[in-house]
Amino acid sequence: xxxxxxxxxxxxxxxxxxxxxxxxxxxxxxxxxxxxxxxxxxxxxxxxxxxxxxxxxxxxxxxxxxxxxxxxxxxxxxxxxxxxxxxxxxxxxxxxxxxxxxxxxxxxxxxxxxxxxxxxxxxxxxxxxxxxxxxxxxxxxxxxxxxxxxxxxxxxxxxxxxxxxxxxxxxxxxxxxxxxxxxxxxxxxxxxxxxxxxxxxxxxxxxxxxxxxxxxxxxxxxxxxxxxxxxxxxxxxxxxxxxxxxxxxxxxxxxxxxxxxxxxxxxxxxxxxxxxxxxxxxxxxxxxxxxxxxxxxxxxxx
Numbered sequence: 001x002x003x004x005x006x007x008x009x010x011x012x013x014x015x016x017x018x019x020x021x022x023x024x025x026x027x028x029x030x031x032x033x034x035x036x037x038x039x040x041x042x043x044x045x046x047x048x049x050x051x052x053x054x055x056x057x058x059x060x061x062x063x064x065x066x067x068x069x070x071x072x073x074x075x076x077x078x079x080x081x082x083x084x085x086x087x088x089x090x091x092x093x094x095x096x097x098x099x100x101x102x103x104x105x106x107x108x109x110x111x112x113x114x115x116x117x118x119x120x121x122x123x124x125x126x127x128x129x130x131x132x133x134x135x136x137x138x139x140x141x142x143x144x145x146x147x148x149x150x151x152x153x154x155x156x157x158x159x160x161x162x163x164x165x166x167x168x169x170x171x172x173x174x175x176x177x178x179x180x181x182x183x184x185x186x187x188x189x190x191x192x193x194x195x196x197x198x199x200x201x202x203x204x205x206x207x208x209x210x211x212x213x214x215x216x217x218x219x220x221x222x223x224x225x226x227x228x229x230x231x232x233x234x235x236x237x238x239x240x241x242x243x244x245x246x247x248x249x250x251x252x253x254x255x256x257x258x259x260x261x262x263x264x265x266x267x268x269x270x271x272x273x274x275x276x277x278x279x280x281x282x283x284x285x286x287x288x289x290x291x292x293x294x295x296x297x298x299x300x301x302x
Contacts, residue, residue: 007239010231017223018232019098019254023262025086026094028216032209033202034086035194040209040217042191045225049184052226058180066175073173074186076166077233079193084159091152098255099135100156106132107164116168127280134277135252137270167236179237183230253278 028037053060062070089097109128112118175182209217 007235010235014228014231014235015250015254017228019251020258021220021224021228022089022094022098022252022255023259024216024219025089025097026259028213028220029086029090031213032217033198033205034090035083035198036202036206037209037213037217038082038086038220039191039195039198041220042187042194042225044217044221046184046187046191048222048226049180049187049230052230053180053184056180058178060181060184062175062177062181062185066177069173069175070182070185071189073166073169073175073182074189076162076169078166078186078190078229080162081159081166082190083194083197084155084162088152088156088159092156094255094259097152097156098252098259100153101160101163102252102255103132103135103157104160104163104167106135107161108167109164111165111168116172130277130280137273137277170233170236173237179234180230183233187225187229250278 028034032040050060052058085097085101088100092100106128109124170182
């Protein structure tokens, strides 16, 4: 398939913003409780997200009949994903968390095949296989460390599975409202529920966030909740599910390398090999298919 210039720009910017966010998340949860950190980021980003809708003249209204489905979309795409991955980041390195989180395309592809009856051609299976092998290579030197923290691994994988389900759901949604309006109300719902969870489990650890935590909170508020979440759901809603999911597979690579740079996490040859495999995975679904030659025009009757 062929991406438009706007989609390519969104994809590149999204990769950079989300890729560098993984070490930011680790810095944030090292200095502030994870659910409270995520709640503050959401609440800080919401007014500016509303301002974007107002400036772009996007209607806020969602038909009453669509609210139940919208809540389900918010649960899978935001609430469960953000809650579990934040807890995983707390117990794992930023690179490991990114890798586990971005097993999402594999879950999404399998859910598409077995739940939604999607048909994968050989290029799709090849892309999924390359992505899976790339994830294995990225985890190669982490397995011994991860095995000692099974809860973090389980949380990361369950978060990825729910995100994969949410990606399929947003692609198949019957809601006709603009994507930005969906993102705004999904963020509102998730902010309220995340705040309730933070109050229930973390209020004893509340206090003024230190400067490093504020840097991560502000980055997440504007980078993730004002831009990245809306950009991702726009791609997921308008591209085929496999194309949208595999197209973001470079994010865990950037997460691993930015974690190595900012947090001194070690790199190995398997990381470089994984880059090649993930590039192949992305190319397999985004590279334009060859166009069959047009049939010969029949001679005019005489």
